[in-house]
Amino acid sequence: MLMIIEALNRKLLRDLWNIKGQMLAIVMVMACGITTFIMSFGVLDSLKLSRAVYYDRYQFADVFAQLKRAPVAIRQQVLDIPGVSAVETRVVFGVTVQVDGMTEPASGKLISLPDGRKPLLNNLYLRSGRMLLPDEAGAILSSEAFANAHGFTLGDRVSMVINGHKRSLEIVGIVLSPEYVYSLAPGGMFPDDKRFGVFWMSQRVLEAAVDMDGAFNDIAVRMDRGGNVENIKEELDIVLKPYGGLIAYARKNQMSHWFVQNELNQLRVMGFFAPAIFLGVAAFLINVVMTRQVATQRVQIGMLKAVGYSNLEIALHYLKMVLVVVVMGSIFGIVGGIWLGAGMINIYTEFFHFPILQFSFSVEVMIFAVFFCSIAAVTGTLVAIGQAAKLPPAEAMRPANPIQFRRTLLERMGLEKYFSHLTRIVIRHLERRPVRALFSTLAIGLSMSILIFAFFMEDSINYMLEVQFDMAQRQDISIGFVEPRAISTLEEIRLMPGVMSVEPLRSVAVFLKSGHYSKRSTIMGIRPKPDLNRILDQNLVAAEVPARGLALSSKLAEILHVKKGDVITVEILEDRRPVLRIRVAEIVEEFIGLSAFMDMDQLNRALNESTVITGASLMVDPLWNGPLYQKIKEIPAIASMTIMQKAREIFKDMMSENILKLVAMNIIFASLISFGVIYNTARIALSERGRELASLRVLGLTKGEVAYLLFGEMAVIILMAIPIGLFTGYLMAYGLAQHMDTELFRIPVVIEKSTYGLSVIIVVVSAALSFYLVWRQVENIDLVTAQKGIE
Amino acid sequence: MARNNGLDDNITFRTDRLTKDYVTGETIVQALRGVTLEIPRGDMVVLLGPSGSGKSTFLNIIGGLDSPSSGEVYFKKDRLSDYSEQQLTLFRRHNVGFIFQSYNLVPSLTALENVALVTDIALDPISPMAAMEAVNLGNRARHFPSQLSGGEQQRVAIARAIAKRPEVLLCDEPTGALDSETGIVVLKALQRVNKEFGTTTIIITHNAAIADMADRVIFFGDGQVINVKLNENPCPPEEISW
Ligand SMILES: Nc1ncnc2c1ncn2[C@@H]1O[C@H](COP(=O)(O)OP(=O)(O)OP(=O)(O)O)[C@@H](O)[C@H]1O
Numbered sequence A: 001m002l003m004i005i006e007a008l009n010r011k012l013l014r015d016l017w018n019i020k021g022q023m024l025a026i027v028m029v030m031a032c033g034i035t036t037f038i039m040s041f042g043v044l045d046s047l048k049l050s051r052a053v054y055y056d057r058y059q060f061a062d063v064f065a066q067l068k069r070a071p072v073a074i075r076q077q078v079l080d081i082p083g084v085s086a087v088e089t090r091v092v093f094g095v096t097v098q099v100d101g102m103t104e105p106a107s108g109k110l111i112s113l114p115d116g117r118k119p120l121l122n123n124l125y126l127r128s129g130r131m132l133l134p135d136e137a138g139a140i141l142s143s144e145a146f147a148n149a150h151g152f153t154l155g156d157r158v159s160m161v162i163n164g165h166k167r168s169l170e171i172v173g174i175v176l177s178p179e180y181v182y183s184l185a186p187g188g189m190f191p192d193d194k195r196f197g198v199f200w201m202s203q204r205v206l207e208a209a210v211d212m213d214g215a216f217n218d219i220a221v222r223m224d225r226g227g228n229v230e231n232i233k234e235e236l237d238i239v240l241k242p243y244g245g246l247i248a249y250a251r252k253n254q255m256s257h258w259f260v261q262n263e264l265n266q267l268r269v270m271g272f273f274a275p276a277i278f279l280g281v282a283a284f285l286i287n288v289v290m291t292r293q294v295a296t297q298r299v300q301i302g303m304l305k306a307v308g309y310s311n312l313e314i315a316l317h318y319l320k321m322v323l324v325v326v327v328m329g330s331i332f333g334i335v336g337g338i339w340l341g342a343g344m345i346n347i348y349t350e351f352f353h354f355p356i357l358q359f360s361f362s363v364e365v366m367i368f369a370v371f372f373c374s375i376a377a378v379t380g381t382l383v384a385i386g387q388a389a390k391l392p393p394a395e396a397m398r399p400a401n402p403i404q405f406r407r408t409l410l411e412r413m414g415l416e417k418y419f420s421h422l423t424r425i426v427i428r429h430l431e432r433r434p435v436r437a438l439f440s441t442l443a444i445g446l447s448m449s450i451l452i453f454a455f456f457m458e459d460s461i462n463y464m465l466e467v468q469f470d471m472a473q474r475q476d477i478s479i480g481f482v483e484p485r486a487i488s489t490l491e492e493i494r495l496m497p498g499v500m501s502v503e504p505l506r507s508v509a510v511f512l513k514s515g516h517y518s519k520r521s522t523i524m525g526i527r528p529k530p531d532l533n534r535i536l537d538q539n540l541v542a543a544e545v546p547a548r549g550l551a552l553s554s555k556l557a558e559i560l561h562v563k564k565g566d567v568i569t570v571e572i573l574e575d576r577r578p579v580l581r582i583r584v585a586e587i588v589e590e591f592i593g594l595s596a597f598m599d600m601d602q603l604n605r606a607l608n609e610s611t612v613i614t615g616a617s618l619m620v621d622p623l624w625n626g627p628l629y630q631k632i633k634e635i636p637a638i639a640s641m642t643i644m645q646k647a648r649e650i651f652k653d654m655m656s657e658n659i660l661k662l663v664a665m666n667i668i669f670a671s672l673i674s675f676g677v678i679y680n681t682a683r684i685a686l687s688e689r690g691r692e693l694a695s696l697r698v699l700g701l702t703k704g705e706v707a708y709l710l711f712g713e714m715a716v717i718i719l720m721a722i723p724i725g726l727f728t729g730y731l732m733a734y735g736l737a738q739h740m741d742t743e744l745f746r747i748p749v750v751i752e753k754s755t756y757g758l759s760v761i762i763v764v765v766s767a768a769l770s771f772y773l774v775w776r777q778v779e780n781i782d783l784v785t786a787q788k789g790i791e
Numbered sequence B: 001m002a003r004n005n006g007l008d009d010n011i012t013f014r015t016d017r018l019t020k021d022y023v024t025g026e027t028i029v030q031a032l033r034g035v036t037l038e039i040p041r042g043d044m045v046v047l048l049g050p051s052g053s054g055k056s057t058f059l060n061i062i063g064g065l066d067s068p069s070s071g072e073v074y075f076k077k078d079r080l081s082d083y084s085e086q087q088l089t090l091f092r093r094h095n096v097g098f099i100f101q102s103y104n105l106v107p108s109l110t111a112l113e114n115v116a117l118v119t120d121i122a123l124d125p126i127s128p129m130a131a132m133e134a135v136n137l138g139n140r141a142r143h144f145p146s147q148l149s150g151g152e153q154q155r156v157a158i159a160r161a162i163a164k165r166p167e168v169l170l171c172d173e174p175t176g177a178l179d180s181e182t183g184i185v186v187l188k189a190l191q192r193v194n195k196e197f198g199t200t201t202i203i204i205t206h207n208a209a210i211a212d213m214a215d216r217v218i219f220f221g222d223g224q225v226i227n228v229k230l231n232e233n234p235c236p237p238e239e240i241s242w
């Protein structure tokens, strides 16, 4: 018995060697599925874990609020609010930073650090250097991102304009803060570490510099376990109201956290969607392929049964074959997943500033991925073995027993005379095994749809950028003032070098409410017919700003559950905090951000102010960029400047750093899967029909004619698969767009014709390559051996 | 033996010191060790010999399915060993009809279509139906192979081989899988083709009795021709005792 089992094992090895090409293709498909799965979930888990540890160790606050100015003494009042366990008050001040060699100005945020003790909340992680000494003047701590972006090291000096006075400060420490995992300049759209930095300074030194002795303008609160965020926010607002307090907000609305959370949500969708599809497709393919692989061994299964092997022994024999594939696929998949995951994490460290970010993945995810693929392979095998085992051994063993064929529908319709005999063979094969043809079609179609899905991401992002920067925000530069200024400022700007046109902007932070839905937002007061900073209607056509009422972006309308014509409550987060009721006059489209728009004059009137502006949009002559930037840098009233071209580049970089890399990987994997499927289908067809093809060669048919028989069937399947692939690809893209509909940005379902074209080309090239590889096998068909009746 | 470089029109095949070695790993099997033979046009030839003596190897080489290790093969005036892959295909397509122990019909084509598959590409074929009738299967023309018995399938294979009116018919144990009665029907069909079309026919068999119907019997042994026997009075297949 032992001898025979050994013989069987040797057969296993030889069989595997004979079909190594196919096995490799299955291993590849499986590895791709497992790799994306482990990578994506690993990245997600790693980010979540790093964030949780960071927040916890460095006491990231739960509730935040900004205000005009309050005496430090009211700290006790805040501590008395039920649920509050710790309070930290600070002075936070916007500054202009001048860096040698940079033409455009950078902006910064200067935050006070308590003298002689650690902050209770939002503690700093010291990367290098030292913390500040009590009352240390002339020294600051710099955020790591800003220091890295400029290559600053300890001891370097930075010039800042603080409250109108220029000061040179020495960087004594480089730090990271849980508040600035993702750092965005006020009013900025994307992180730009070169043009925005965060700095920390001794509290008493900063208080003195900005006339805030014994006062604060920023507060952070930590609540104890039983605390209720809503209550704390409400109470805090009441305490701070007399001091010009703006609406308090919870951690979930804290800028950095919100962006990180958004990215995690995105990653969860992207990282789940694509891998789930990949893994599903891979499992499906493994199932189909294994079924067919075992089916080709029908005769041998009959023989094994005939000589007395039990069904169980036979099943185990073939399961070993599957095991080899599963083990190899899993190893490659896991190694690939870890390797790529670590690479992805590296990318994230560039714009998420964690003290430590390391790739880790959960064993559960790995087990799930491996298990899922294995189950698919094993069931496929068992089904095929079951079918073969059902046959009486004698029948399974008769190789000469021709498979049953019948006239096809086409022929029963009397159309056969239009087909050559070779074509009839092709048609009858397709009709005889419609389910199999359908499965092959689906498999190829699905692999094509993941291609479309992968390409679609890039198409949509490009489209989103085009809409945002070519249609909506057409200005070259946006500038923001420290304080609202008279409209006449516009004339001064117009006279600056290179300025071709200027548009005013009055933006105001607001709190929008409708029923029990609410959202913090910004109302942008603009001209009725803006030329630069435009709004787009739902068909993405430039629209006029309504003369009365608000234009809400569609996502904002969705969040507030309002429609055109509804009246909403608008609490202005400035000065006396007036509360207004304004009608929603228009719903507009915006892929990035969450804004509300209003006619500027109307806004000024509603705020009971003269015609004042808080910023401007400029169109400039690029030849004058240098002098213009220099000029802007010198004006202390200008707090921020966004160069749209730079913003666009940064966004593109950011996208190409993460999403597009993911996309490129998906494209490679999808191509591999397409190829694997097609190659396998062709190989199996060859092994099933090698004998028939050889006897046709003996009859004098040319290799070309024989190839037509083999590939004709495949060609039909591929032709049918293409429309299915195009359609399911669109559906997947649509599904993803629905899931990616976040507050940060919306993804339009845009699929370029070139995406469809490229997907088709990849499938066709995969087919051509598979055909070529199989063709070489056809060339090597040994006419003599085939006649001996050996499969 | 006349040495006229195969220019004699009455010789269909001529081989000269034909050898074939199979190299498998360390060992070399000499399947043919110098076979020199002439097969005249229109002859009905039977090859006899013990298992492993090289009969199939010889048939495969003269049929253009395999190439010799050394020696020459002439088909009429042409040296087969000079043929390219493409020419060999055309040679098989137009001049040779093969019949094997396994029938090798295309399962997805009906009997008639299996024959038509060959007549489609032949130069001067008879009609597929005529070929089917020649093997007495006119009434089974529209059946698929799976609907035919073994003997019927073998006769379809014969119909397929003769339909292109090949110059030679090469049969490797055509009756090997058949009972005596069916075997006789198949042999009769072969003999009829040989007589009616003058097709040179070579049959490999293990049944020495079949040799009685041949014009010429060639005995193989250990990769060599041991003996060639001419038969003055071939008997009809019915009289063969199995
Ligand atoms: N592909 C091959 N590789 C190695 N040896 C081979 C191969 N084909 C045939 N042989 C060897 O060549 C010799 C002749 O084989 P061949 O098939 O011609 O014999 P045969 O006379 O037709 O026998 P049988 O009557 O059993 O069919 C045998 O010893 C066989 O083992």
Ligand SMILES: [Mg+2]
Pocket (backbone or CB within 6 Å): B055, B056, B057, B172
């Ligand atoms: Mg033989």
